[in-house]
Amino acid sequence: MKTAILSVGTEILFGQIVNTNTTYLSQELQNLGYDVMYHYTVGDNPHRLKEIIGHIFQECDIILTTGGLGPTQDDLTKEMVCEAMNDVLVENKDELAKIELYFKQTGRTMPPNNIKQAYLPSRAAVLENDNGTAPGFILEDNGKTIICMPGPPNEMKRMFERKVRPILEERSDASLYYRIVRTTGIGESQLETDLLDLIDGQTDPTLATYAKDGEALVRIASKRKTKEEAVAAVDAMLEKVKARIGQYIYSCDDSPLTDVVANKLLTHNISISCAESCTGGLFAAALTEYPGISAVFDRGLVTYSNRAKVDELGVSEETLLRFGAVSHETASEMAAGLAQKTGSDICVSVTGIAGPDGGTEEKPVGLVYIGISYKVGGIYRTETTELSTKRPDRDKNRKRSLLAMFDCVNRAIDKMI
Amino acid sequence: MKTAILSVGTEILFGQIVNTNTTYLSQELQNLGYDVMYHYTVGDNPHRLKEIIGHIFQECDIILTTGGLGPTQDDLTKEMVCEAMNDVLVENKDELAKIELYFKQTGRTMPPNNIKQAYLPSRAAVLENDNGTAPGFILEDNGKTIICMPGPPNEMKRMFERKVRPILEERSDASLYYRIVRTTGIGESQLETDLLDLIDGQTDPTLATYAKDGEALVRIASKRKTKEEAVAAVDAMLEKVKARIGQYIYSCDDSPLTDVVANKLLTHNISISCAESCTGGLFAAALTEYPGISAVFDRGLVTYSNRAKVDELGVSEETLLRFGAVSHETASEMAAGLAQKTGSDICVSVTGIAGPDGGTEEKPVGLVYIGISYKVGGIYRTETTELSTKRPDRDKNRKRSLLAMFDCVNRAIDKMI
Numbered sequence: 001m002k003t004a005i006l007s008v009g010t011e012i013l014f015g016q017i018v019n020t021n022t023t024y025l026s027q028e029l030q031n032l033g034y035d036v037m038y039h040y041t042v043g044d045n046p047h048r049l050k051e052i053i054g055h056i057f058q059e060c061d062i063i064l065t066t067g068g069l070g071p072t073q074d075d076l077t078k079e080m081v082c083e084a085m086n087d088v089l090v091e092n093k094d095e096l097a098k099i100e101l102y103f104k105q106t107g108r109t110m111p112p113n114n115i116k117q118a119y120l121p122s123r124a125a126v127l128e129n130d131n132g133t134a135p136g137f138i139l140e141d142n143g144k145t146i147i148c149m150p151g152p153p154n155e156m157k158r159m160f161e162r163k164v165r166p167i168l169e170e171r172s173d174a175s176l177y178y179r180i181v182r183t184t185g186i187g188e189s190q191l192e193t194d195l196l197d198l199i200d201g202q203t204d205p206t207l208a209t210y211a212k213d214g215e216a217l218v219r220i221a222s223k224r225k226t227k228e229e230a231v232a233a234v235d236a237m238l239e240k241v242k243a244r245i246g247q248y249i250y251s252c253d254d255s256p257l258t259d260v261v262a263n264k265l266l267t268h269n270i271s272i273s274c275a276e277s278c279t280g281g282l283f284a285a286a287l288t289e290y291p292g293i294s295a296v297f298d299r300g301l302v303t304y305s306n307r308a309k310v311d312e313l314g315v316s317e318e319t320l321l322r323f324g325a326v327s328h329e330t331a332s333e334m335a336a337g338l339a340q341k342t343g344s345d346i347c348v349s350v351t352g353i354a355g356p357d358g359g360t361e362e363k364p365v366g367l368v369y370i371g372i373s374y375k376v377g378g379i380y381r382t383e384t385t386e387l388s389t390k391r392p393d394r395d396k397n398r399k400r401s402l403l404a405m406f407d408c409v410n411r412a413i414d415k416m417i
Numbered sequence: 418m419k420t421a422i423l424s425v426g427t428e429i430l431f432g433q434i435v436n437t438n439t440t441y442l443s444q445e446l447q448n449l450g451y452d453v454m455y456h457y458t459v460g461d462n463p464h465r466l467k468e469i470i471g472h473i474f475q476e477c478d479i480i481l482t483t484g485g486l487g488p489t490q491d492d493l494t495k496e497m498v499c500e501a502m503n504d505v506l507v508e509n510k511d512e513l514a515k516i517e518l519y520f521k522q523t524g525r526t527m528p529p530n531n532i533k534q535a536y537l538p539s540r541a542a543v544l545e546n547d548n549g550t551a552p553g554f555i556l557e558d559n560g561k562t563i564i565c566m567p568g569p570p571n572e573m574k575r576m577f578e579r580k581v582r583p584i585l586e587e588r589s590d591a592s593l594y595y596r597i598v599r600t601t602g603i604g605e606s607q608l609e610t611d612l613l614d615l616i617d618g619q620t621d622p623t624l625a626t627y628a629k630d631g632e633a634l635v636r637i638a639s640k641r642k643t644k645e646e647a648v649a650a651v652d653a654m655l656e657k658v659k660a661r662i663g664q665y666i667y668s669c670d671d672s673p674l675t676d677v678v679a680n681k682l683l684t685h686n687i688s689i690s691c692a693e694s695c696t697g698g699l700f701a702a703a704l705t706e707y708p709g710i711s712a713v714f715d716r717g718l719v720t721y722s723n724r725a726k727v728d729e730l731g732v733s734e735e736t737l738l739r740f741g742a743v744s745h746e747t748a749s750e751m752a753a754g755l756a757q758k759t760g761s762d763i764c765v766s767v768t769g770i771a772g773p774d775g776g777t778e779e780k781p782v783g784l785v786y787i788g789i790s791y792k793v794g795g796i797y798r799t800e801t802t803e804l805s806t807k808r809p810d811r812d813k814n815r816k817r818s819l820l821a822m823f824d825c826v827n828r829a830i831d832k833m834i
Contacts, residue, residue: 013453015443016627019436022458026432036430037465041439041456048454055472180433189528192489209489210428211569219433274719280705281698284719288697291773291811299725302691302701302717308759312716342725356708390523393548394708396571 067151313337335371484568594647730754752788
């Protein structure tokens with residue numbers, strides 16, 4: 001069924017809030033097998049609100065709205081929905097009693113303008129609000145359906161989960177299932193080239209590649225009569241994708257690389273420490289986002305100055321002089337020195353030139369070395385990797401380096417387990 | 418001028434990404450004095466894309482689009498803009514050369530489909546992309562203007578800032594000027610109370626308070642005929658605001674606290690090191706975002722385990738046993754130990770329970786101690802601060818702690834200079 005999401009609120013048009021409601025509803029509708037054709041946002045303006053509802057219904061069957069159900073004068077969604085759907089607002093005694101009770105329970109006096117929230121379209125089915133005072137509703141007219149929910153995300157989500165989703169599930173004539181396949185070491189263009197015949201032949205399942213934060217992803221989606229059929233179709237296609245680009249794939253369920261690595265470390269009880277220069281603590285910060293990681297993460301050293309590299313990691317002054325701080329040799333000594341100091345099963349290091357300045361012809365901005373010492377059979381192996389982005393973007397260089405560190409750790413774990 | 422923002426991309430309709438581009442552009446357009454009437458999102462569908470452009474131009478004068486300029490087959494924005502604006506795509510030799518150079522510089526072979534990105538509407542003014550391969554453009558037809566930019570936020574923002582904003586500034590018939598005043602140590606509610614009569618009496622300049630990432634901010638804005646008039650009105654109001662809440666203000670130009678601190682450290686050549694537990698490297702990572710900070714940042718230690726706190730910082734086993742890792746005493750010894758080890762002018766430490774688990778009745782999740790040792794007249798002073806959020810949200814607790822660390826450092830610097 002063709003669906004659109006309409007957000008109502010001047011604060012969204014002003015850019016004062018990020019429209020996360022629409023993202024949430026889009027995901028939910030997709031997963032329920034509904035086609036989301038459009039997102040619209042309009043301010044608290046009666047004329048434009050009414051006009052846009054009419055316009056959307058020219059093509060779509062269902063509109064989900066959020067916002068504009070509040071008690072103030074500029075909350076006009078209900079009024080305009082009535083005009084567009086040939087209905088009138090009437091007082092709903094049950095809802096009025098609930099709103100009065102809500103204020104009583106929270107120990108406040110109900111301001112008179114909250115009475116407005118108990119007025120609902122006469123033919124509407126009420127959607128109770130468990131998290132606030134504004135009820136939502138579903139109204140149908142002439143084969144078209146509008147579902148109106150409040151704007152505050154916690155109220156909207158609760159209402160959607162408890163009242164709206166069951167109704168939409170029942171009405172859906174299809175089930176959509178998808179997997180996001182995540183990769184490292186390959187760009188989006190190359191990924192598309194490798195999968196082009198599968199993408200071009202797409203009817204169902206469909207394949208799409210896209211780029212996100214320096215990674216190339218593949219989305220495999222199928223829409224079938226039942227969930228089982230959709231899952232089977234996606235999984236069969238996933239096998240074909242793996243046969244083509246398997247060596248680049250690190251997760252098939254949209255898990256980020258940090259989670260994949262943290263999870264493996266915890267599962268196999270592999271301890272880890274890190275020594276960072278150009279990433280300045282990003283690796284440690286990303287790893288420690290994961291709850292419970294303290295069981296395996298011993299310590300991180302951000303050895304920004306040369307002196308810190310010598311003091312903390314035992315990098316030799318001679319190595320720094322002869323090869324420079326940004327070199328295979330320094331990265332290797334950083335990792336090995338950290339291993340000697342901590343005894344962690346994996347010690348990963350990074351040193352590079354993040355930019356935007358500080359590069360030379362020989363060692364340009366974006367040149368990065370990653371070192372890793374990891375225990376196999378009780379003995380440390382130490383390896384280094386060179387990375388070169390040749391870009392002056394400090395932020396991107398740091399994030400690329402971070403991703404490459406996690407990639408090195410992930411590949412090391414696979415050799416250890 | 419009536420403006421609309423049109424986002425193009427099936428991944429947005431699928432809810433795979435949050436549409437932050439639209440939020441950013443809405444804020445920018447508001448600030449430039451443009452009225453944003455609508456937000457629209459449509460998928461990579463030629464028919465609907467063309468239809469919606471025509472529909473928007475019935476009411477609006479300017480459309481800003483993001484997305485659909487990529488090299489793949491489903492990127493169709495340019496084609497449909499040409500159809501809607503009566504133009505044709507032609508190869509742009511300059512842009513083709515740039516794209517070829519971009520691939521050469523990054524050491525990759527250009528896939529043939531990237532040639533598509535060098536095709537632009539024949540009458541368009543090109544907007545160069547400093548962060549990627551897809552150029553944007555401005556095209557006018559019959560009094561209507563469309564401005565097309567790429568979808569990746571870092572490419573879009575750079576293009577908007579450098580190429581689009583100056584053009585829109587020149588065309589705007591009003592001048593809006595604003596300042597964002599940033600504070601620490603005061604909540605939004607209290608801030609509003611302190612400024613209530615200034616906020617209520619608002620016509621121009623207007624005052625608004627809002628909360629963002631744990632900080633309370635004040636926006637002072639004025640829309641006048643000339644920029645000079647708007648600046649004068651805002652600055653006069655800023656003085657009144659300072660008289661009320663001056664002690665909480667740390668920047669009047671929306672500079673984040675990290676930048677304020679990094680800038681002061683560099684200006685006054687104050688060296689710094691940090692020892693982090695619960696923030697896990699966030700402080701070091703945030704500080705090293707600042708280009709050139711290596712001149713003053715010596716090192717960071719992420720002493721996650723107790724053993725690391727003892728080994729690296731000389732925290733005594735007895736302190737850990739008697740007071741626990743999360744205590745005034747441990748925070749103090751971490752900072753003092755780091756000072757002894759590094760001799761940095763400022764050594765800041767943090768230890769706490771980020772959650773979601775790991776709390777006790779005595780030491781609940783969200784309890785955090787910050788230690789700071791800083792040199793005044795060649796002698797270290799050591800101070801500690803307790804912070805308590807009482808929330809199970811790991812991410813929020815880490816970010817609150819980070820902000821409080823920067824606040825401590827900022828206040829220490831003010832005593833040192």
